Amino acid sequence: MSGPEAARHLVLVGLMATGKSTVGRILADALGRPLRDSDDQVEAMTGRSVRAIWQTDGEAAFRLFETAALAEALAEATPSVVAGAGGVVLAEENRVLLAADHVDVVWLRAAPETLVARVTAAADEHRPLLDDDPAGMLERMEADRRALYESVADRIVDVDDRTPDAVAAAILEDGS
Numbered sequence: 001m002s003g004p005e006a007a008r009h010l011v012l013v014g015l016m017a018t019g020k021s022t023v024g025r026i027l028a029d030a031l032g033r034p035l036r037d038s039d040d041q042v043e044a045m046t047g048r049s050v051r052a053i054w055q056t057d058g059e060a061a062f063r064l065f066e067t068a069a070l071a072e073a074l075a076e077a078t079p080s081v082v083a084g085a086g087g088v089v090l091a092e093e094n095r096v097l098l099a100a101d102h103v104d105v106v107w108l109r110a111a112p113e114t115l116v117a118r119v120t121a122a123a124d125e126h127r128p129l130l131d132d133d134p135a136g137m138l139e140r141m142e143a144d145r146r147a148l149y150e151s152v153a154d155r156i157v158d159v160d161d162r163t164p165d166a167v168a169a170a171i172l173e174d175g176s
C-alpha cells in the first residue's frame, strides 16, 4: 500500500452476516490499523445494547447513533478499518460521508440464502430485525438495499463461497 491510498479509511458495508466485523478484524490486524465496528461504537457511546436502544427508543433513534458512529470513525486522522452496520447506507447523510475521497468502500455482497444459513446458526442479540422472519427479512433487505450498497461501493467482493480469510485476502489483493 502506498501513495494516496495509504490515507484512506477502508469501510466494509453489506447486509447483516456478510462478515463485516470478522473480515474487518482480519484486515485491521493485517494492515496494523484500528478497527471501528459500528455496533460496538454505538454501544460504547450510549452505554446500552443495540437491542435495548431499538426496543426502548425505536429504530429512528438507533439510526442517529449509527450516523454518529460513522462520522466519528471517518473523522479520525489515522486511517482505520470500519465495519459499518448493515443499515449504514439507508441515510443519505451517511452515503455522502462514504463518498468522500478519503474513504474506500468495499461492499461485501452475498445472496440472501447464504445469509439465512449463517444467521440461523448464530446468536443475533444485536439484530432485532431478524427476530420474527429472518429469511423473509433478509430477502426484503437485499432487494431494498442492493442499489444503495452499489451506489456507495468503490469495490465489490462476493462472499458466498469464501471464508473470512479469503474475503480479506481478496480485498488486500485488490489493493486496499
Ligand code: S3P
Pocket: 014, 015, 016, 017, 020, 039, 050, 084, 085, 086, 087, 126, 127, 128, 129
Ligand atoms: C442492522 C444491522 C445490524 C445492527 C442492527 C440493524 C441493519 O448490524 O446495526 O441490528 O439494519 O442491517 P450488523 O450488520 O453488524 O449485523
